[in-house]
Every structure is written in C-alpha cells, then in structure tokens.
Amino acid sequence: MEKRVLFRSTWLPWLLLAPQLLVVGVFFFWPAGQALVQSVQQQDAFGNSITWVGFENFRTLFNDATYLASFQTTLIFSLLVTVLGLSIALVLAVFADRIVRGATFYKTVLILPYAVAPVVTGLIWAFMFSTSTGVVTYWMRQVGIHWNHLLNGNDAMALVVMAAVWKQISYNFLFFLAGLTSIPKSLVEAAAIDGASPWRRFWTIQLPLLSPTAFFLLVINMVYAFFDTFAIIDATTQGGPGKDTATLVYRVYFDGFRGMDFGGAAAQSVVLMTIVIALTVVQFKFIEKKVNY
Amino acid sequence: MKLKIVALALAAAFSVSAQAQTEIQWWHSMDGALNDWVNDLAKQFNASQTEYKVVPTYKGEYDQSVAAGIAAYRAGNAPDILQVYEVGTATMMYSKGAIKPVADVMKEGGVKFDPKAYIPAIAGYYTAPNGQMLSFPFNSSTTVFYYNKDAFKAAGLDPEKPPVTWPDVVSTAAKLKASGSQCPFTTSWMTWAQLESFSTWHNTSYASKNNGFGGLDARLEFNSPLHVRHFENLGNMSKQGLFVYKGRSGKAISSFISGECAMFVGSSGSYATISRDAKFKFTESTLPYYPDVPGAPQNTIIGGASLWVMAGKPAAHYKGVATFFSFLSDPKVQSASHMRTGYLPVTTAAFKLTEESGFYKKNPGTDVAVNQMIRKTTDKSRGVRLGNFVQIRAILDEETEMIWTGKKTAKEALDTGVQRGNELLVKFQAANK
Numbered sequence: 001m002e003k004r005v006l007f008r009s010t011w012l013p014w015l016l017l018a019p020q021l022l023v024v025g026v027f028f029f030w031p032a033g034q035a036l037v038q039s040v041q042q043q044d045a046f047g048n049s050i051t052w053v054g055f056e057n058f059r060t061l062f063n064d065a066t067y068l069a070s071f072q073t074t075l076i077f078s079l080l081v082t083v084l085g086l087s088i089a090l091v092l093a094v095f096a097d098r099i100v101r102g103a104t105f106y107k108t109v110l111i112l113p114y115a116v117a118p119v120v121t122g123l124i125w126a127f128m129f130s131t132s133t134g135v136v137t138y139w140m141r142q143v144g145i146h147w148n149h150l151l152n153g154n155d156a157m158a159l160v161v162m163a164a165v166w167k168q169i170s171y172n173f174l175f176f177l178a179g180l181t182s183i184p185k186s187l188v189e190a191a192a193i194d195g196a197s198p199w200r201r202f203w204t205i206q207l208p209l210l211s212p213t214a215f216f217l218l219v220i221n222m223v224y225a226f227f228d229t230f231a232i233i234d235a236t237t238q239g240g241p242g243k244d245t246a247t248l249v250y251r252v253y254f255d256g257f258r259g260m261d262f263g264g265a266a267a268q269s270v271v272l273m274t275i276v277i278a279l280t281v282v283q284f285k286f287i288e289k290k291v292n293y
Numbered sequence: 294m295k296l297k298i299v300a301l302a303l304a305a306a307f308s309v310s311a312q313a314q315t316e317i318q319w320w321h322s323m324d325g326a327l328n329d330w331v332n333d334l335a336k337q338f339n340a341s342q343t344e345y346k347v348v349p350t351y352k353g354e355y356d357q358s359v360a361a362g363i364a365a366y367r368a369g370n371a372p373d374i375l376q377v378y379e380v381g382t383a384t385m386m387y388s389k390g391a392i393k394p395v396a397d398v399m400k401e402g403g404v405k406f407d408p409k410a411y412i413p414a415i416a417g418y419y420t421a422p423n424g425q426m427l428s429f430p431f432n433s434s435t436t437v438f439y440y441n442k443d444a445f446k447a448a449g450l451d452p453e454k455p456p457v458t459w460p461d462v463v464s465t466a467a468k469l470k471a472s473g474s475q476c477p478f479t480t481s482w483m484t485w486a487q488l489e490s491f492s493t494w495h496n497t498s499y500a501s502k503n504n505g506f507g508g509l510d511a512r513l514e515f516n517s518p519l520h521v522r523h524f525e526n527l528g529n530m531s532k533q534g535l536f537v538y539k540g541r542s543g544k545a546i547s548s549f550i551s552g553e554c555a556m557f558v559g560s561s562g563s564y565a566t567i568s569r570d571a572k573f574k575f576t577e578s579t580l581p582y583y584p585d586v587p588g589a590p591q592n593t594i595i596g597g598a599s600l601w602v603m604a605g606k607p608a609a610h611y612k613g614v615a616t617f618f619s620f621l622s623d624p625k626v627q628s629a630s631h632m633r634t635g636y637l638p639v640t641t642a643a644f645k646l647t648e649e650s651g652f653y654k655k656n657p658g659t660d661v662a663v664n665q666m667i668r669k670t671t672d673k674s675r676g677v678r679l680g681n682f683v684q685i686r687a688i689l690d691e692e693t694e695m696i697w698t699g700k701k702t703a704k705e706a707l708d709t710g711v712q713r714g715n716e717l718l719v720k721f722q723a724a725n726k
Contacts, residue, residue, distance in 0.1 A: 042724050045384050046391040047367050049725070060720075066713075132539070132548050150540050151698045238541060241694040257360045259684040260384060261720070 032273065038266035045260035057267035066243055067251070067268075073157075074247040078225035080161045081168065085221050086214065088165070089172030094202060096173070097180045107177065114170035118228065122235025125163035149237060153244030156237045160245050163232045168224060172217050179213035180206060211291045219283055226276055248272050314346040317613045318372035321349055322358045322598070323432070326565040330634055338620050345613035355381075355598060356683060362603070366391055371603040373610050374617075376431065378598040379418060380682040383505070385601050386427055387680065387725040393604045393611070395618065396425045401608070402615025410622070410640045414592055414666045418676035419599050422506065428599035429618050432636040434562035435593045435662050436482075436490040438581060442574040444555040448472035455578035459526060462556065462581050466535035469555050476537040476554035478530065481545035482596070484689040486558045486580075488515050489594050491523060493674035494580055494665075496588035505678040509722040513685075513714045516707035519586060524703035528696045538697045541690050549575075560596055561662035564635025576658035579665060591674045593665045597636060637662055680721025685714040 007013045039057055043050045061067050096106050113121070128136045129149060137147045149155040183206055191201045207214075230249045233239060239246030239254065246254075249272060256265030323331045328351060335347040352358035355378035362375040377385055385392055399406035408416060408426050419428045442452035448469045456462045466477035480486050492499040497519055502511035530536035537554065539545035549557040550571050558580065567575065582589045602614055620626060627643030630636060632652050638644045644663055647653065653660040679685060692710040695701040701709070 042720075044388055044724050045363050046388040048389045048391060051724075060716075132551065132553050150538055151694070153698070240541065240691065241698055242691045242700065254687065255684070258356045258687070259681060260360075260363065261681070261684070 035266045035269045035273070038262050039270045040263075041266075042263045045262075047262075053263070057263045058271075061264065061267055061271070066246075069243060070246050070248055070251055073243070073245065074226065074249075077157065077161065077164075077229075077245070077247050078222055080157075081164045081225040081229070082218065082221040084161065084165045085168040085172055086217060089169045089217075090176050090210075090214075092169070092173050093176035093180055094206070096177055110173050111170045113167055114174070116167065118167065118231035119235050121163050121167050122160075122232040125159060125166070125232075126236040129159055149241075151241055153241060156241060156245045159236055160229070160233050163236060164225065164229050167232075168221060172221070175213050175217055176210065179210045183209045215283070215287060215291045218287070219280060222279055222283075223276060226272065248275075314344060315609050315613050317345055317347045317374065317610060317617060319347055319349045319374040319376075319600075320352045320358055320362055320372040321376040322351070322353060322355045322378075323376075324351060324354075326569055327432075327562070327634060330565070330630065334621070334626070334630070337626075338617055341620065342616070345616060347613075347617055359384075366603060369605075371605070373603060373606055373614055375601050375603060376598045377428070377601050379433075379596055379676075380686060382419065382428070382599070383678050383680045383682060383721070386421070386678070387509075391604055392427070393602045393606075394421070394425055394427045395419075395429045395600075395602060396427070398602050398611050399615050399618065402612045404615040404619045406619070410642060412637070412639060412641055412644070412667060414668070414670050414675065415595055415637060415639055417670060418595055418678075428601045429621070430595075430639045431600045431621070432562060432597040432634070433595040433599075433639065434560040434597040434636050435595055435666055436486045436494075436558060436580050437561045437593075437662050437665070438578045439549060439557045439559055439563075439567065439575055440578065441549070441552065441555045442576060444469065444474060444552070444573070448474070448555075452574070455576075456556075456581060457579065458584050459523070459581045460584075463526070463530060463535065466530065466556065467533075470533075470535055474555050476539075476548060477534075478536045478556040479539045479545045479548055479554040480536075480558040481539070481543050481563075482560065483541070483693055484686045485594070485596055487523065487527070487693075488520065488689060489677050490580060490596075491520070493592060493594045493676070494582055494590050495519060495586045496591040496671055496673050497586070498673050499677050500679060503672040504676065506672075506675060509680065509718075509725065511679060512718060513679075513711040516704070516711045519583070521704045521707055523583070524693065524696060524707060528703055531697050532699075538694070561635045561637065562597055564659070565633065577661045578658065579661055588671075590665075592668045592670055594674075594676055595637070595666070632659075635659065635662065637666060641667075679718060680725065681717040684717050688713045688717075 040052060040054055041050050042053045042056065092110060096103065096110065099106060116124075128134050129147060131137060131148050131150055134147075140147045147155055149159045187205055187209075188201055191205055196204070226247075227249055229247065230253045233245055233247060233250045234253070237245045239250050248268065252265050252268045252272065255261045255268065259265075319335070321331055331349050335349045339346050350372075352361045355376075358375070359377055359381050362371060362377070365371045396406065396408070408420070408424070411426075411430065415430045415433045416426060418433075419430055420426050438455065440455050445452040449472065450465060450468060456465045462478060469477035489499055492504075492515060497517060498504065498514045500511045500513050500515070502508050505511040527536055531538065539548045539554070543560075543563070545554070545557065546559060546563055546566070548554045549559070550567055552571075552573055561577065564577070579590065580593055600618070602611070622640060624640060624642040624646045627638045627640055628646040628650070631638040631643060631647055632650075638647060644667065648660075689710050692701070692706040692713075696703055696706045
C-alpha cells in the first residue's frame with residue numbers, strides 16, 4: 001500500500017519544501033557544480049590565471065598509477081569499515097535489546113563515541129597505538145606483536161579501519177536498536193513458545209524485519225567510508241606509509257588544499273561523486289528488492 | 294536639549310574609535326614556545342608606537358595557513374601579512390598580482406631598506422632573479438644535528454665529540470645500540486634534511502637550472518649516485534636498527550625530547566621547544582657529511598618561513614607593514630629573537646651583536662646553525678625554488694618510506710620520485726605561463 005499525502009494547493013508543497021531545497025542547493029548542488037567547472041580548468045593557486053583544459057585533468061588522473069592504486073585501497077578500506085561496522089553494531093544491538101537491568105547505561109555508553117569529532121577520534125587512536133608512547137603498542141609488545149603502523153602498510157590500514165569503525169558503530173547501533181525495538185514483541189514471543197532458539201529467532205524473524213534499517217545503514221556506511229573519513233586518515237597515518245592508506249577522498253584533500261592543485265582535486269571529486277552515485281543507484285536497484293518493508 | 298547632549302556624547306564616544314590605530318592582520322603558524330615569541334614581538338612593536346597595531350593570528354600549521362591565506366584572498370579578505378613556508382615560495386612568487394614585493398613595500402613606506410645587510414644564504418632564497426627582495430625572511434632555520442649528551446656518556450662515548458661524518462654516525466649508532474638504545478638515530482623532515490639540505494651541504498644539484506632559480510623549466514636531479522648512496526646507507530642502518538623512522542614532517546621531535554632517540558637531525562628552530570621540554574643534556578652540532586665528496590661541507594639550506602605582503606590593501610596598511618618590518622630588522626630585536634628561538638639572525642649585524650654579547654660562549658652549540666649558513670653560497674647551494682614543491686615533498690615522503698619498509702631499493706625510490714616530481718613541475722610550468 002503506497003502512502004501518499006494529497007495537497008490541494010499548488011504552492012504549499014513547494015513552500016514547505018523550500019528550506020530543505022535551499023540547504024541542499026547551497027551545500028550540495030552549488031559546490032558540486034563548482035567542482036564540475038573547476039575540473040575542466042587549470043588554475044594557479046590564487047585563481048588569477050585560469051585556463052580551460054577540457055578533459056586534461058581527467059586524462060592525467062587516469063594515467064597516474066598511484067591514483068589507480070588508490071581505488072583498490074579505497075575499496076578495501078570501505079568494505080572493511082562497512083562490514084565490521086554493521087556486524088559489530090548488530091551484535092551489540094541484539095545484546096542491548098535483551099538486557100533488562102542497566103539498559104540505559106549500556107545504551108548511553110555505546111552511543112557516546114558518535115559525539116566525538118573525527119579528528120579527535122583519529123588522534124585518540126594514533127596516540128594509543130603510537131610506536132613510541134602508545135599504551136596498546138606496549139601491551140602488544142609484551143605479547144610479542146611488534147606493531148609499527150609507520151612502516152607496515154597492513155598495520156596502518158588496521159589502525160584507520162579501527163578508528164573509523166569505532167565511531168560508526170555507535171551510529172549503526174542506534175539505528176539497529178531502534179529497528180529491533182520496533183519489531184512487535186508478540187512475534188518473537190510466539191516463536192519462543194513454538195520452541196525456536198534465540199539464534200533461530202534472530203535469523204528468521206529479527207533480521208528480515210531489520211532489513212530496511214540494514215539497507216539504509218549500508219548506504220550510509222558506504223558513503224561515510226568514502227567521504228567522511230579523511231579527517232581520521234589525516235590524523236593517524238596521512239595516507240602513509242608510502243600510499244598504503246591514501247584513499248580517494250584523502251587524495252582530493254591533499255591535492256586540493258595542500259598541493260593547491262584545484263583542477264586536479266576537482267577532477268578527483270567528480271570521479272568520487274560519480275562512483276558514490278553509481279553505488280547508491282546499484283544498491284537501490286538490486287538490494288532494495290530484497291528488503292521487506 | 295537633553296537629546297542634543299546625548300547625541301553629542303555619543304558622537305564624541307564614536308569619534309574616538311575613528312582615530313583608532315590601523316590594524317595590521319598577521320597570519321602565522323608559530324605554535325608552542327614560538328607562539329609566545331610572536332605574540333611578544335607584536336606586543337613590543339605595538340607598545341613602541343601608536344599609529345599601527347599588529348594583530349597576530351595562529352592559523353594552523355604551515356600548509357594550513359597557506360591554504361587559509363589563499364582562500365581568504367579568493368574571497369577578497371586576505372590578511373596584510375602572511376607567513377608562508379619556504380616550499381611555498383614559488384607558488385607565491387609566480388602568483389600574478391596576489392602579492393606585493395617587500396622591496397616595493399619598504400620603498401613606498403619610506404623606510405630605509407638595504408638588502409645587502411641581510412645574510413646572503415637567507416635573503417637570496419627570497420629574492421627574485423633581478424635582485425628584488427620579494428618576501429621578508431622572518432624565521433629561517435636550518436638543519437642541525439642534535440644529540441643526547443647523557444645517552445652518549447651512558448654508552449661510553451665522549452659527549453663533547455659528536456660524529457661529524459656519516460661513517461662516524463654509523464659507528465656511533467652501533468655503539469649506542471650495543472649499550473641498549475632502542476633508537477640510536479632518527480631524522481625529522483626527511484626530504485628537507487636528507488635530500489635538500491644534504492644536496493646543498495655537499496654542493497650537489499638537487500634540481501637543474503641552479504635548483505630552479507634559473508626558470509620554470511628546471512627538472513629534478515636528486516637521484517644522482519651520491520644521493521642513492523646516502524639512502525642506501527640509511528636503508529642499511531634501518532635494517533640494522535641503527536636508524537629508526539619516526540614519521541613524516543616534525544613528528545620525530547618528540548622521540549628525541551622523550552629521550553628515546555639519542556641522535557636526531559632536525560631544525561635549529563626546534564631549539565626553543567627542546568630546551569624547554571628535554572630533561573637531559575643535549576647540544577647541537579653540524580650536519581654530518583661524506584668526507585670524500587669534493588666541496589663538502591658547503592652550506593646547509595634554510596627552512597622555516599618568510600613574511601609575504603598581500604596585494605590590494607590600502608596604502609596606510611603598507612606603511613604600517615613597512616614600519617613593522619623595519620622594527621623586525623633592528624639588530625637588537627633580531628639578536629633577541631635568535632637567542633630565544635634558535636632561528637637564524639637574518640642580518641650580519643644581528644649575528645655580530647649576538648657574538649659580542651657572549652651568548653655563543655655561554656651556550657655552546659647555538660652558533661652551529663649560523664656558522665653553517667654564513668658562507669658564500671654557490672649556484673648549487675643557494676636554495677631550492679620549485680613549483681608544486683609541497684606535493685613533490687609529499688611524493689618523496691611516500692617514496693622514501695618504501696625504502697624503510699623494504700618495498701623499494703634506494704635507487705628505485707629516488708628514480709620514481711624524480712619521475713613523479715618532474716610531472717608536477719611540467720604542470721606548474723604550464724599553469725604559470
């Protein structure tokens with residue numbers, strides 16, 4: 001059954017939408033348009049001499065072997081962040097749902113990391129895992145693990161994934177918990193009476209009914225991993241060692257704001273935007289079919 | 294009647310603010326002990342006269358404040374003075390109409406200005422090919438070698454005898470490691486210290502066309518046999534645990550201050566922070582060199598930053614800037630700054646004043662930085678001026694990291710660095726025709 005609200009006047013819907021449209025227009029369409037324009041220009045840092053260069057910026061990008069390598073890095077990074085973020089948050093939400101005593105305490109503590117700014121998150125984790133002064137590094141050395149994210153690409157990737165996931169778990173947890181509490185208790189109780197084990201109940205009842213939430217979070221997490229993580233990477237590894245944690249969005253930030261190459265950075269953001277749009281379209285087209293509303 | 298009195302009172306109150314001083318906005322990147330230094334300088338200048346008020350604002354690290362300055366310029370809201378690090382020199386120099394050369398500012402401001410009073414190795418970096426000084430050398434540091442005297446004593450080494458050549462560094466590091474040091478040697482600012490300053494110290498080209506001073510068609514040359522040999526040396530040291538890589542830019546400084554690393558190549562400008570926070574005896578020494586290279590040691594390269602004056606400001610502001618710069622050039626102010634921070638004295642008069650005050654005798658090692666610079670420069674040692682230098686340095690950070698992780702040999706890393714860097718130079722040349 002489709003829910004639709006019918007408006008009789010022709011201008012009221014537009015008026016009600018106007019604030020949101022304004023925000024989207026100013027904060028998305030305008031910068032996106034400017035990025036598209038700048039991606040076909042070559043300018044000096046101060047914007048005093050602007051030349052139109054067509055697709056030159058894109059051609060240089062795709063001829064750069066390190067740029068193509070960063071696609072792979074970004075893919076690995078976002079898959080790890082999404083999968084880990086969703087699964088850990090789901091487990092925590094299921095457990096939090098079953099607690100009776102101290103439920104508020106657990107929920108508050110689990111949601112708290114979301115309030116931490118990305119840069120601060122990155123700094124906290126970089127400090128804990130610091131090769132010279134990190135607490136966790138010290139413990140790991142006692143156990144025999146020599147952690148060095150300055151030299152080991154896998155350690156560096158693990159560090160940024162942990163920092164990014166830690167933040168995102170709270171967000172996912174919040175939504176999963178809300179989704180779980182919206183499942184009618186009668187369904188779960190009926191299954192329990194019929195003799196279904198908790199695992200069975202989860203798999204056949206709770207998970208399918210969580211699928212709208214899970215789908216929504218999948219899209220959000222992918223976008224988060226692609227776009228919102230450069231602050232964490234900048235605070236921890238700066239894309240290093242070598243280029244092992246240089247995701248696409250980090251390169252955009254670096255080339256644009258440190259290197260002052262606005263044309264190249266704009267071209268990179270256009271590519272990034274196309275990828276995320278394509279991903280979202282794919283998700284909506286194919287995965288949404290499996291979602292039970 | 295009452296209304297008239299009130300109106301007169303208000304008018305009087307507001308007219309006072311109309312005669313307020315001209316504010317000079319100064320954006321900088323000095324943090325820690327250096328932030329105190331900058332604020333004290335502004336306070337001193339403001340107290341010495343009433344016409345102008347310099348307002349310093351910390352805008353983040355060097356690259357962040359340059360980005361902020363450029364964004365502000367594009368928005369029509371640039372500061373009067375912007376502190377730009379030395380690698381941003383080409384970007385600022387080639388920007389048409391965005392900056393006002395310091396020589397012009399001083400002339401228009403009616404302030405006496407003699408470019409010959411400045412130390413050649415420092416002023417030359419910021420001078421145009423036609424001899425016109427473009428930016429004001431404010432905090433110029435250079436690479437020096439710090440070492441932990443207490444650690445030396447504990448390892449049975451003479452704390453008054455630092456290693457002077459690279460072979461010496463290797464053998465000293467081996468002795469330190471044998472006595473239990475986890476990090477005998479490290480370096481900060483890898484590309485600045487081990488490639489740029491290394492090149493000028495050995496009178497070897499870093500790039501063609503006199504390291505880029507001769508034109509935008511300069512190309513990189515730091516994959517010469519000497520450079521490859523040095524990085525192979527460092528790579529071997531890394532494998533043996535004698536050299537421990539501690540991260541990019543200035544991250545390694547904390548490893549030295551904490552006592553973890555015994556020997557450390559860093560900026561002379563870190564002297565203020567190290568002497569404030571280190572709990573052991575340390576001193577500065579000259580940058581190590583290879584004794585078999587002809588012409589070594591020549592002079593080290595400057596780091597730090599200079600002050601650029603942005604264009605498009607009212608004439609009164611420029612007069613204020615000129616007055617402020619002439620205050621900063623005063624030998625007494627220079628000497629005090631130099632003694633406080635470890636940054637080089639910019640004029641020869643300031644150096645002589647510091648020498649006469651006996652400061653160098655009381656604090657052995659603090660004259661190392663100046664002595665490395667106060668020489669006649671050659672075409673290969675005056676400095677480096679290349680476009681897109683920030684990205685070139687980042688590329689070199691990445692490539693050299695691959696040497697320490699064992700993914701590339703020194704030759705491969707430096708060759709790739711030259712190749713990728715040259716692509717950026719070509720791009721800069723095209724964008725700044």
